[in-house]
Amino acid sequence: MYWNQKYECLPREELKQLQLERLKITVERAFYNVPHYRSVMQAAGIEPDDIKSLDDIRKLPFTTKEDLRNNYPYGMFAVPLSEIVRIHSSSGTTGKPTVVGYTRNDINVWAELMARALVSGGATRKDVIHNAYGYGLFTGGLGVHYGAERLGASVIPISGGNTKRQVMIMRDYGSTILTCTPSYALYIAEVMEEMGVDPKKDIKLRYGIFGAEPWSENMRQEIENKLDITAIDIYGLSEVIGPGVAVECLYKNGLHIAEDHFIVEVIDPETGEPLPEGEKGELVFTSLTKEGLPIIRYRTRDIASITTEPCPCGRTHARMSRVSGRTDDMLIIRGVNVFPSQIENVLLEIGYTEPHYLLVVDRENNLDVLTVWVEVSSKLFADEVRKLEQLGRKIQEEIESALGISVRVKLVEPKTIERSEGKAKRVIDNRKF
Amino acid sequence: MKVNQISVFLENKSGRLAAVTRILAENNINIRALSIADTSDFGILRLIVDKPDTAFEVLKKEGFSVSLTEVIGVEMPDRPGGLAGVLDILEKNNFNIEYLYAFIGRGDNGALVIVRVERLEEAVRCLEENGVKVVTGDRLYQL
Incomplete structure (x- = not known):
């Protein structure tokens, strides 16, 4: 089943031709409308006319999250705000978030891509889509929502949280497709069990389309068994467009990248040089149709490989492997991006000038739990329990307000946290993906 | 009139109290009184010893968070x-x-x-x- 057979199954030669035409337009638009792109291209001695083949994309400078931050909030937009109809943002590394803007046409394209993704994952217009991705600045909720409406399915915009109510609605309203993070899907399954709701008898779910955090084949097995569904992996990031950049088909053997709207490259994160097909490296995306925020060679920091081998589903678009890691120290906790440096900043701000801290991530009852270990130096130490508990609470509140997720704080003795030469080890991730 | 008390931050894990008392013993420091205030995560050991200044120095040197409290x-x-x-x-x-x-x-x-x-x-x-x-x-x- 396809949503847009013509483009999803476009022969690769035609696809490449389309990509080249669209790349030229994108580069021109970026060069003439975004001062950042103009200055970095000029510094590299590149003009839009230099893009004559798809390989010429390698002449263009990379774009990083840092570039988006330096142009906070709207500096990377290629159109005036009057043309922007939607703004989303994701968490930033030092308090400043990344802001992305969409024109009416961008929203259209995104809805199209999400409709394709839902169909690729088994959805039809007869389905009742239970959308438990968070609605708000996060692109997950509204991204799926618009795609589901475009498809003509019935959307339940339930957003995250209040899991018992989710189960009740799923049962009573007859939800057939679940969209949320994979860890939340497992949590829902657990709550169902507690409530005595049998997924096989009481629930009509057929498919689940899960993303926004790393997961594994084992986790897929567990979700599929517990909820009695087919679980599909979806990929996206707000800087590129949001969910719908890539999605699995029902063969579940790699995620098809919407190549008529994006060019994907896999590079060696150290050298920036392209890697041969099939080799793991950093994913780099260039948007081909975006108006509000054209993005050129965006370094995702996500590690995966690409294949253009034909897929039995008939789609011609290249497939990416599951994301197997990151080139930076970003963690994804309950779907939220967390950088250790954000926590360091909070500790510095509350006067803890030599922050010795460690982030420990566990998965308890299928939910991510972040515990921040903070060494109690002689300077922080107070002789009274009340004062130390206040200190712990203050650190916890400040971190929670900076990250937007709940954390635990554990006060530990000095020298508990391993000191290392050079790069400090800041993270212990005990989750099994 | 004031008395100097040594306060030590201790995590709730085995062997920590023993470590403090061992260090004091090795430095020939005698404990005159002690109390422990504890929560589920950490404790504060409070000590009156015969040589508070020495005790403070040696515990600090061993990496404990210590304070002198009156x-x-x-x-x-x-x-x-x-x-x-x-x-x-x-x-x-x-x-x-x-x-x-x-x-x-x-x-x-x-x-x-x-x-x-x-x-x-x-x-x-x-x-x-x-x-x-x-x-x-x-x-x-x-x-």
């Missing part, structure tokens, strides 16, 4: 109501007690209790005005 040593009759009498005085005069614990040895005329209050000097004056004996640090360390 407390009062109060002597009272070793009979029912002895402590109650002292606490009554502090309460009537609005001194808030943060914590207190008993001293292992005895004073010249009775039991000894270590008390931590805010406005320490005022508290000492108040107790003495009310006829309570407050023991000096130098005397306590050697008891």
Whole structure:
């Protein structure tokens, strides 16, 4: 089943031709409308006319999250705000978030891509889509929502949280497709069990389309068994467009990248040089149709490989492997991006000038739990329990307000946290993906 | 009149208390009184020792978070109501007690209790005005 057979199954030669035409337009638009792109291209001695083949994309400078931050909030937009109809943002590394803007046409394209993704994952217009991705600045909720409406399915915009109510609605309203993070899907399954709701008898779910955090084949097995569904992996990031950049088909053997709207490259994160097909490296995306925020060679920091081998589903678009890691120290906790440096900043701000801290991530009852270990130096130490508990609470509140997720704080003795030469080890991730 | 107490931050895990006492033993420091305040995650060990300055230095050198806190040593009759009498005085005069614990040895005329209050000097004056004996640090360390 396809949503847009013509483009999803476009022969690769035609696809490449389309990509080249669209790349030229994108580069021109970026060069003439975004001062950042103009200055970095000029510094590299590149003009839009230099893009004559798809390989010429390698002449263009990379774009990083840092570039988006330096142009906070709207500096990377290629159109005036009057043309922007939607703004989303994701968490930033030092308090400043990344802001992305969409024109009416961008929203259209995104809805199209999400409709394709839902169909690729088994959805039809007869389905009742239970959308438990968070609605708000996060692109997950509204991204799926618009795609589901475009498809003509019935959307339940339930957003995250209040899991018992989710189960009740799923049962009573007859939800057939679940969209949320994979860890939340497992949590829902657990709550169902507690409530005595049998997924096989009481629930009509057929498919689940899960993303926004790393997961594994084992986790897929567990979700599929517990909820009695087919679980599909979806990929996206707000800087590129949001969910719908890539999605699995029902063969579940790699995620098809919407190549008529994006060019994907896999590079060696150290050298920036392209890697041969099939080799793991950093994913780099260039948007081909975006108006509000054209993005050129965006370094995702996500590690995966690409294949253009034909897929039995008939789609011609290249497939990416599951994301197997990151080139930076970003963690994804309950779907939220967390950088250790954000926590360091909070500790510095509350006067803890030599922050010795460690982030420990566990998965308890299928939910991510972040515990921040903070060494109690002689300077922080107070002789009274009340004062130390206040200190712990203050650190916890400040971190929670900076990250937007709940954390635990554990006060530990000095020298508990391993000191290392050079790069400090800041993270212990005990989750099994 | 003040007594210097050593406070040590301890995580709730096995062997920490033993580590502190071992370090004190190796440095020939004698513990005169101690108390532990604990929560589910951490504890605070409070000690009166014969050589507080040395104890502070060696524990710090061993990497513990240590502080010196001023407390009062109060002597009272070793009979029912002895402590109650002292606490009554502090309460009537609005001194808030943060914590207190008993001293292992005895004073010249009775039991000894270590008390931590805010406005320490005022508290000492108040107790003495009310006829309570407050023991000096130098005397306590050697008891």
